[in-house]
Amino acid sequence: MNKIYSLTLTVLLLIPLAFLLFFEKQPEDTPPPQSSSSLSSVSSSAVSSNVEMKNGVQYIYIDAKGGYSPKKTVAKAGMPTKLVMKTNGTYDCSASFVLPSLNFQKILQQTGEEVIDLGTPTAGQPLDGLCGMGMYNFEVVFQ
Amino acid sequence: MKSCTLHISGMHCASCKILLEDILAEQPGVNKTTVNEKTETVLLETDGQKSPQELAQMLTNAVQQHGYALSEEKRTLEKKEDDTLWKALPLGIFFLVLFFILQKSGVLDLGIGGKTTPSTAFLIGLIASVSSCLAVVGGLVLSLSAEVSQEKGSPTKNIILFHGGRLFSFAFLGGVLGAMGKAVGINFSFTAILGLIASTVMIFLGLHLLGILKKNKITLPSGMFQFFKKVQHKTLTPLLLGFGTFFLPCGFTQSMQIAALGSGSFFAGFFIMLSFAIGTLPMLSLLSFGSASFAHSPYAPLFFKSAGVVVVGLGLFALLAGLSGLGILPPLFTL
Numbered sequence: 092m093n094k095i096y097s098l099t100l101t102v103l104l105l106i107p108l109a110f111l112l113f114f115e116k117q118p119e120d121t122p123p124p125q126s127s128s129s130l131s132s133v134s135s136s137a138v139s140s141n142v143e144m145k146n147g148v149q150y151i152y153i154d155a156k157g158g159y160s161p162k163k164t165v166a167k168a169g170m171p172t173k174l175v176m177k178t179n180g181t182y183d184c185s186a187s188f189v190l191p192s193l194n195f196q197k198i199l200q201q202t203g204e205e206v207i208d209l210g211t212p213t214a215g216q217p218l219d220g221l222c223g224m225g226m227y228n229f230e231v232v233f234q
Numbered sequence: 235m236k237s238c239t240l241h242i243s244g245m246h247c248a249s250c251k252i253l254l255e256d257i258l259a260e261q262p263g264v265n266k267t268t269v270n271e272k273t274e275t276v277l278l279e280t281d282g283q284k285s286p287q288e289l290a291q292m293l294t295n296a297v298q299q300h301g302y303a304l305s306e307e308k309r310t311l312e313k314k315e316d317d318t319l320w321k322a323l324p325l326g327i328f329f330l331v332l333f334f335i336l337q338k339s340g341v342l343d344l345g346i347g348g349k350t351t352p353s354t355a356f357l358i359g360l361i362a363s364v365s366s367c368l369a370v371v372g373g374l375v376l377s378l379s380a381e382v383s384q385e386k387g388s389p390t391k392n393i394i395l396f397h398g399g400r401l402f403s404f405a406f407l408g409g410v411l412g413a414m415g416k417a418v419g420i421n422f423s424f425t426a427i428l429g430l431i432a433s434t435v436m437i438f439l440g441l442h443l444l445g446i447l448k449k450n451k452i453t454l455p456s457g458m459f460q461f462f463k464k465v466q467h468k469t470l471t472p473l474l475l476g477f478g479t480f481f482l483p484c485g486f487t488q489s490m491q492i493a494a495l496g497s498g499s500f501f502a503g504f505f506i507m508l509s510f511a512i513g514t515l516p517m518l519s520l521l522s523f524g525s526a527s528f529a530h531s532p533y534a535p536l537f538f539k540s541a542g543v544v545v546v547g548l549g550l551f552a553l554l555a556g557l558s559g560l561g562i563l564p565p566l567f568t569l
Binding site: 093094096097098100101104105107108111112113181182183184185186187189191192196198200201219221222223224225226227228230 | 320321323324327328330331334335337338350358361362365366367369370422423425426429483484485486488489490491492493551552554555556557558559560561564565566567
């Protein structure tokens with residue numbers, strides 16, 4: 092096999108590899124990012140469907156199993172917020188859960204819910220959640 | 235007594251000097267050998283019964299299974315070897331693509347609910363052995379087995395010791411976790427750092443398999459190598475490596491460790507972790523014995539080079555993912 096042929100084949104194979112590793116299908120339930128929204132008054136429609144208000148506390152629900160879903164969540168800034176990690180027979184890496192910015196590390200129960208207090212997030216400081224080995228992640232954007 | 239100098243092709247590191255001197259000194263009619271790794275020559279003191287040409291032929295027969303050849307004239311790098319690299323590169327990347335397609339397909343996200351019993355642990359082990367855990371544990375097994383298979387002697391003993399050490403450590407430490415109960419926590423950063431070390435080792439071994447380290451001559455000093463060689467040939471080394479895989483980062487392993495912690499007794503934890511390790515065994519032994527059986531086939535160079543591409547790819551993936559897991563890098567991958 093000559094060099095040119097091999098390199099062409101390599102590059103052709105690297106494209107799907109990069110696609111597999113770095114690109115994500117656009118989830119349907121994520122609203123389009125609202126670049127023009129002001130910080131003081133965010134309309135409730137800008138918040139993702141996995142965010143719920145209860146007794147003045149904002150709950151963000153994330154499913155952890157074979158990765159995290161939804162991958163991107165839009166939530167409100169400036170109010171008490173809790174993150175609820177839901178597991179259901181989760182044995183893979185997504186069970187070993189890390190929030191690097193909060194120094195939070197925990198191996199989640201195989202099935203159950205883990206409620207993590209996020210305090211009062213400020214706008215423009217997104218929260219990244221990862222599995223311990225770093226191959227699965229999700230992001231919460233506060234506006 | 236007669237001395238003669240022969241050229242060596244296929245040398246790539248200080249270790250070759252030691253290996254070659256060992257083998258050549260064992261040959262009949264050879265009294266003393268001094269390998270010069272800089273000039274890639276060997277100075278032989280012989281009984282003088284053979285011509286240099288005959289000598290080169292005889293000694294080449296003795297060392298060619300290790301990838302060396304001796305000749306009177308200095309040989310230019312064989313073109314055939316380069317060709318293998320160009321075949322191995324797309325082949326290795328092809329396997330990486332298959333592996334990540336499997337990860338992304340969701341086939342592995344089987345729902346196994348309820349309490350963790352030894353039989354579910356076995357199933358989880360089967361899944362874990364083809365999951366992203368394979369990036370670290372499997373990559374390490376592949377690169378280490380490929381390395382030992384390229385050396386002289388039978389790698390089977392080392393491979394069996396490695397898997398034995400792995401099964402034993404999982405069962406025993408699982409039992410310890412079960413006996414201790416909830417009192418201990420497993421430190422994430424510890425396993426993460428261990429994972430980073432493992433992935434760095436993988437990248438180096440992979441580059442070595444590819445023969446890239448050979449060109450730059452990034453090698454250990456001879457004395458240090460002697461030490462490693464000594465350690466490497468101790469029975470204990472593969473056993474301890476197998477033992478160490480208990481602590482390598484793998485979500486499945488960590489879930490099982492938690493299940494063992496919650497199991498309440500030494501034996502419950504023992505059997506959960508043992509069945510999990512047995513579940514991972516088929517895939518891991520395929521990787522290790524597979525590379526051992528390829529070592530003496532005509533496809534050996536292609537196999538080891540492709541394995542090198544796969545191992546470097548998995549090592550880079552595990553390293554970058556591990557760095558983001560520690561919060562050092564932003565999240566990169568979206569599997």
